Amino acid sequence: MLDNAVKASHDRTFYAQYPEHPKAYGEEAPQSGEVAFKAMLGRPFDRLLQDTDNWQGEEVSPYTMEPLAISYPIIPPDALVMAAQSAAKAWAKLPVTERAAILTESLEAIKQHFFEIAYATMHTTGQSFMMSFQASGPHANDRALEAIAMGYRELQRYPEQLTWEKPMGKSSIVLDKQFKAIPKGVGLVIGCSTFPVWNSLPGIYADLVTGNPVLVKPHPRAVLPIAIVVAAIQQVLKANGQDPLLCQLAADTSEHLNTKALCEHPDVALIDYTGGSAFGNYVEQLPGKTVFTEKAGVNSVIIDSAKDMDAVAQNLAFSVSLYSGQMCTAPQNFFIPERIYDEVANKVRDAVAALVSNPKMGAGTLGALQSDVTFNRALDARSLGAEVLLGGAPVTNEEFAKARTCSPTILETTADAQEVYGRELFGPIILLVRTKDTAESIRLAREMARKHGAITCAAYTTDPAVQAEIAEEMNSVFTPVSFNFTGFIWVNQHAAFSDFHVTGGNPAGNASFTNPEFVLRRFVWVGNRVQVS
Template identity: 45%
Template sequence: MPLSEVHSKKLEEAIKALHTRGHYEAFMEDPRSYPNDGQKLEELLGTNFSMMGEDAKDFLESSEKSPFTQQMLGVSYPFLNTSTLANQAEKAFEVWRKTSREERASLLMGSLDRIAKLFPLMAEATMHTTGQSSIMAFQASGPHSSDRALESLAIGYELLGRYPKHADWHKRVGKQEIHLKKNFVAKPYGIGLSIGCSTFPVWNSLPSIFANLISGNVSLHKAHPSAVLPIALVLNAIREEAIEQGFDPNIVQLAIDPKEGPRTKELAESPMVKLIDYTGGSPFGEYIESLKGKITFTEKSGVNPVLMRSSENLNATLGNLAFSLSLYSGQMCTAPQNIFIPAEGVFENGELIPFDVVVKSLLKAIRGISEHEKIGPGTLASIQSEQTIERIKTSSNSGAQILLEASSFSDSHFPNSRNSSPAVLLVEEDEMDLAQSECFGPIAIVVKSKSFESAVKSAKDLAAEQGAISCACYCIDGKLNEWVADEMNQSFVPVSFNLEGYIWVNQAAAFSDFHLSGANPAGNASFGQVEFVSRRMVWLGNRYFQKPE
């Protein structure tokens, strides 16, 4: 099906945004922009979730449990064994790989339209599987995910038009005129496997699914067992659009775990799987990267630093940092963890504010959020897994000085919510064992550093060794900031300087910000970069000798 005029215009706008890197959103962030008159979450609870165009006989109930209510969702999903999934994917690939970029783009743009109609339902499903607040669940799984998916689509669409389909090549060699007709084709690899995570089941997966599909590959999605429903809704929308446009819906398929336990390795090691996208912890990510014959795209653990030197308004600075630490209880890969504060203190408009005063002000700002009856629950939301609660306890028993104890808080809307206020710990720069690895969750570590310069060196070295995705720096000296950027960039970490107000280091905007650099131990891929899509296909040129007439 050719691209409609509306879809062509939106795709042109997206491609332009890729090059200008300014603010662009194809999908509005305001929930009021999307009618909430469709299916509701309660209608799906305790039911069999059928995939469009799939005649499944076996359904297995997931382990999805709401972090807010502590109630099981009770949704069962179709189960197909690995060989069946792979064979169906291979059959779909044989047709899909031969489609034009216009046909692929038409199907994917149509899919995005269908997905947008599901945003309210997806928000509910995300909230009650991940523990995100209602507004974050809406934005993260809804418009922000679709913007990132469109970003991948736009990159791929432009790449597929980069070279001519045909060329006439002439060269005179002595008395002979050599004439070749050439054609240029972008060949996909086959089956791509995306491995979902529990905290951002759509945002972390949809860009790779779209990157695979626009490249001519097909996609198997292995959902995290505790967060299946949000991505199942998305996959079903794509399958529905595929059927309407006359394609095999098995260009995307949902894979869930059997009763016996996880089968991620079984899927990843299948010889039919050629591409793997993974989001999660470093140990399993390193296993994925080690698989021979696979092209991998990983996002793993990282240790994100905050560097403090000076500020024009320290309260505003610390307020911004406190919110970054509190947002979704630190369960974001971009959340700050190690807060480097020089032992002498931090400058505010030339006046040196002692270390202890800075720390007390930071703790006050954090408590101002966590102890607020309305702001606290809406910002901190809920803890996705019991393992994160255990991690909070373990870190608090690490021997580091406890500056602020973590504790559960009252949520009037969800009395049974599994939640926690942030724990804040203190270590010396020479004794940073606790700060050497990611402490996923609401855990912040204040590092009392010898100087600002030594803090930058420590953060740079740690990023090179353990990886980092984000870095916040609060310093109003322009020359010093140039040095900081150069130092951290050497470990392939981007730096956000002096953020205040309604912008936080946790955030990364589609079409403008690259998510990860793909060049330090936090991962080998980067959303928004051309390589995130181009590595999924290979350009080939065929030559046909033309005899002289």
């Protein structure tokens, strides 16, 4: 499994250890998952091997608007760090092959909980059931395996021991050399409220495979999905004779956030962060810490030409509607040259309107809005000062009458209105920007990525020269481009083992899932030399 994963992450062809079809996990699995999820509601989460007198929780389902009423152990930062350090010594001494084996086993254990995690994700983030299952289940596990595999490979890059012999005329100097990968120290993984598992697993597993203990600090409104994962990891560690506190849930409350105290703790050496840019910039500038961030970005669509503009509009309508635009990969700004602007704008509007009102597709694609903040931003989008091409409004969800939903608002603006589109408007808000020509579209998309960061760029053109130009310009600001996606493939999707998620080169984040640096920066090569003769 590890060798396949190492190979896949270098071949970068299609690969999945964990199939994304629910049926691959048995007919009964979804229902038992739902039963298990419901059994957890309304009481303390008792699976963790962590204890305290202070149990709290504040999660509310975006579908039912009811509190989950699950409480989690709230443990002070000092106690978490001390337990992590105490657990770390034996773990650091295990060969990476053994660490990787135990961690891989933990993925298999997590697999048994995929559907509980799916329901937990759905009722904390507002993702649809299918996205909750895929993103927090197989896709997250594949990303975790990718991180384990990269660590497994990189920690075996150099020989543990060798004889070095330097010829000195007729004799020689002989040294016995040992190379060790020394873990940097306690890791901290700060999760977000929209992708509590997918965005946290790479950092958790990268810390652990490189020999570091890890504290998992979830968003107080999205704890359960990752708590199930942490508990499963702890059980597997324990079963393998390791200290389960190598991986601890570091839950806190909105009233008393521990994030800064954990970040600034002198013994926290590694920080993985997913979330807003303001806090992300603070984390990046902390002295003496090794930091991996994914922050906000402004993703562009450049539309130049297409064989079938209806197919383009339908593809993009799905991309912007999927989880109501709450993906870090969702497109926001559509740059459309005036020669085709009216045609394209109308097609996009019609496609979004059709999708949203489609009784089979609409509510399921949109899911629910994770927070009131996003909901209010979506409702207020009309007052951003741009023309409203399509107004967003709550959408009926047949299964959950109280679900917090809002369909996409489509605004129309002009190239010079950067005060409107020159920032992330997280949620179901799309801006169509009328440009002079594709050259201006490219220039603006590039500038957005350079100044505000970008994780994706979708582009449509039938002209190879324009395609090359878009690739060149967007790549120069470290933004990948997806060309001419139609049908069942969307710019939002980054496949494990093939697509790097975030490049690390623009303000959207300083790290990437999972390039070599993502594991290399978590340990230090140290070489000892012993003279033999």
